[in-house]
Amino acid sequence: RLHMMGRGNLVKCLQKVDTFLIRNIGTNVALQEERDGCKSLYAVQAERLDQAERSVLISCNSRTNEKKFLKFLSTHGNIKKYFFYESYGTHAVVEFANRESVASLFEITTIPSISHESLVPFKSRLLTLRNLGLDNLPNQLSGQQSHSQTTIPINQLIQNLSGEESMDQQIISLTKAFQLTEENSRLRFLVCSLLKDIAAAFFPECTIKPFGSSVNGFGKLGCDLDMFLDLDGISGRDTKLLKLGMSLEYQMKMANSERAVTQSILTVIGECVDQFGPGCVGVQKILNARCPLVRFAHQPSGFQCDLTANNRVAMKSTELLYLYGELDPRVRYLVFTVRCWARAQGITSSIPGAWISNFSLTVMVLFFLQKRSPPIIPTVDQLRDLAGPADKSVIEGNDCTFVSDFSKIQLQSNTETLEQLLCEFFEFYSTFAFKRMSINIRKGKEQNKPEVSPLHIQNPFETTLNISKNVNATQLDRFVAVCQESSWLVQQNKKPTPSAGIKGNAFAPWGLSSLLLPSQVEGIKRKGKKRKWEPASDRIKNLLESLKNKNQ
Ligand code: GTP
Ligand code: MG
DSSP: OHHHHOHHHHHHHHHHHHHHHHHTTTTOHHHHHHHHTOOOHHHHHHHHHHHHHTEEEEEEOTTOOHHHHHHHHHTTSOEEEEEEEESSSEEEEEEESSTHHHHHHHHHOOOOOOSSSOOOOOOOSEEEOOOOSSOOOTTGGGGSOEEOOSOOOHHHHHHHHHTSSSHHHHHHHHHHHHBOOHHHHHHHHHHHHHHHHHHTTTOTTOEEEEEGGGTSSOOBTTOOEEEEEEOTTOSOOSOOOOBTTBOOOOOOOOOSSHHHHHHHHHHHHHHHHHHHOTTEEEEEEETTSSSOEEEEEETTTTEEEEEEESOHHHHHHHHHHHHHHHHOHHHHHHHHHHHHHHHHTTSSOSSOSSSOOHHHHHHHHHHHHHTSSSOSSOOHHHHHHTOOGGGOOEETTEEOOOOOOGGGOOOOOOOOOHHHHHHHHHHHHHSOOTTTEEBOTTTTSOEEOSSOOSSOBBOSSSTTOBTTTTOOHHHHHHHHHHHHHHHHHHHHOOOOOTTTSOTTOTTOOOTHHHHTSOOOOTTTOOTTSOOOOOOHHHHHHHHHHHHHHHHO
């Protein structure tokens, strides 16, 4: 029946199912079962890292003959998955079924012969395909579409969203347009695995794992790649039984503190990435930050990378965010939408500064969801109380324990729609007592502020820290003003009925799309003065003009 429906009808049908599931989330048994089958982040990472170890990244020509390319590679073993993408040229990610295939491929791979420059002879799984001039026919890659690694432009998104049926549907579409794709996710793990090969020169047992938005479920195409050099798996940490009353220890260099060790490891690995890492450019060692890191761009993937070490608490926060995102689909949809809205409104930025970070914003959404009646998600304390002995985790004296078995978590039957939740989010933070109160997802309740920062969000694991310490009063005021404006806008810009639509354009921005237009709060918000709202119609007219011109 699905075959006979045709693609258009099938998409409509699936959208209806999606909306139905969202509306009936509180009682939906199917979703509960799906949740019980969820993999922990730990399991997802292990599977992805294994795939990455069996993969190679090949820079090729867009006119490469795909069939011949695959035939050529298949002589080294079974190919499990492959795809092409564009980033400073065409690239292919090829995953073999077995690791031996990579070794076999290396046997026929040669070192380039360059006459004017000298090469660093560091071999990696980043390769270049040379066509011998026989296969350069146009559009040879058409059989396998090249996967985009970037999002659609915001104007295009606004137009697409305006054509949706409901605000719930707009929120779902926005998430689907911006979330990481399967291919992008694979590429992120592959870059970690390539980096691991460099670090393994010193620490053969190390792993490099992605954390943050690359894996927490809230990552948008184009987000940075946060990586964590994990040395905890190095063997020999357990005390061995004495044989004949003797034991052996490694002699090792000492440093003053764990931080000093992290800094020295990152100094050396950072230097290697800079000097030997193919495709790694613009390496900066930022070692005096609270969390020391090496920042660089990985050109073949187009990712901006941050490599850290000994950052286990951040890994735990990533796991926690992932768990919340998996508990109820509304969490991901809402976090995604709020992150996108905040970016479009200039509340967040890709440059670090006195503004709210995506991490803080995500915690604010989680807190709001804990405050619904009944709550949509449990508090961190409740998750800790459900933890089993294997979940126990204490990092540098901080209790980071929470349950890993999703099926132990019972959710309450809250049936609010995405539209209701988004509107309520704006209302909630329009009137939140930021002056006196701290946001606390451990308790699910606001607490008196322990210090005077304008915005206080308790770090869920290092509870004496404020994750939004960087935010100044101006940025917080702007956040509140934009929440107020958005709350008002969303009431005003309901979906136009066909007769009431702006003449000549069926895609007038309404609902979520009207919230992504640049804010007018700059200049309106003056201390002591009453706010005056600019009519949204002027902005909508301007946008329509720009869209019309684009389409001409
Ligand atoms: P984007 O990169 O902006 O898409 O989001 P992100 O969630 O990846 O944030 P970011 O790259 O700034 O940080 C990566 C991860 O580090 C976050 O997901 C958190 O787990 C952690 N992190 C970031 N900022 C803080 C902080 O202030 N305190 C703590 N404990 N962890 C943080
Ligand atoms: Mg990040």
